[in-house]
Amino acid sequence: RAESTVLRQAMAVAQHHDAVTGTEKQHVANDYAWQLSRGWLACETVIKNALYNLSGNTDKLSICPLLNISLCSVTESEKQFRVMLYNPLGREIAWNVRVPVQGRAYTVANHAGKPLDSQVMPQFFLGLYHHGKSHKPSVNELVFQASAPPLGFSTYTVTSQKGNVARPSPPQRVQH
């Protein structure tokens, strides 16, 4: 269900000084996190609906909430995908997009089909998510410089190049 009320209510609860300062008991911290997570999930649908309406495209849209720790099932598994950047600021921005990928070479194009510079590099922090067991990172990161208009969005298409070997994610990474 698409609604922003769940997140609004969770944010209201999190105005309590314990949530702001982190002085709550552990089980309360867990509940704050749960409420915010529920709110975020409901808002994802709101964002997707808005982007469907604004862009008019028929892509299946996904949001990767674990992108901050370089996990995104879409970019790691698809040979072609689109990246949409919504800019909440009232000025044009430039942003370095970093997404986890399995392959070693990709083509990135803007909405007009113009190819952009991109760079693929091995992930660095990956080994730390394996409960302390060090292992050689097997997944790469794709970097490209994107821009977005004020309070608007831009779209980029990423395509895996031919001969680009894609490997499935190790199951424990996906679980984590």
Next chain:
Amino acid sequence: QEVIVIQNEHLQLTFNGTTGLLSSMKNLDSGLFLPVVQNFYWYQGSKGNAENIQTSGAYIFRPNVSTPLPISPKAQLDVVKGRLVEEVRQTFSPWCQQVVRLYQGSRHAEFEWHVGSIPIVDHLGREIITRFDTPLRTKGLFLTDANGREMLTRRRNFRPTWKLNNSEPVAGNYYPITSTLAMKDEKAQVTLVTDRSQGGSSMKDGSLELMIHRRLLFDDFRGVGEALNETGANGQGLTIRGRHLLFLAPPDSSARLSRLAGELQLSEPQLVFGTLHKKSR
């Protein structure tokens, strides 16, 4: 190598090949050069002592000594250079790593750190900081933001409206950093922009520090009734990843740079990914 250098059009960072630590920063536009050493340290959380039973906990920051210990004096290095980004990857310990990046066209250096789970096998509470040491003559002054709006000048061991008797030499000089911590002299300003609210200070001239993670083993008797020892689903302490932006610029032009970057940190773009439906494909 003795020296490792990464650079873009605006900045150049030098790392000491022996210690693996950042050793200097140069603003290529203004020609400003500043030796900067950055490392991660930890304060040991107080268990209380004969003078005062107060422990370090969720409400109270009370390290047992004023000098933090380095997590490691050296970092293992890995360097990746490409057309869009050059980065130095530092491993300080199995639970503390960092990537220092210079993106093409960027006027700041990005420090992405990854800390946790903080070990407690020795039964010591740890409060982890990142610290930038420079030779800037800051005369006991530094700047912190007031909820991202006005920048306030702070002076060590001083309050503007009463005579301070500082009984906590570290905690008494810590201030909330909502987005920006800075220091300057006549020629240069060093500014740190955070991606979240943190505590920070300048414990000596030319030095800036930010607290990035804490794991403590005692309750601080202020009401929470638990030690600040948060664990994840796997029972281990929390792992935290975050970002600091470092600017070096003349004082006159620093605010404009860091303010715009701070705004973008706070309201970063939302990424949404689309996969083509079979029909449209």
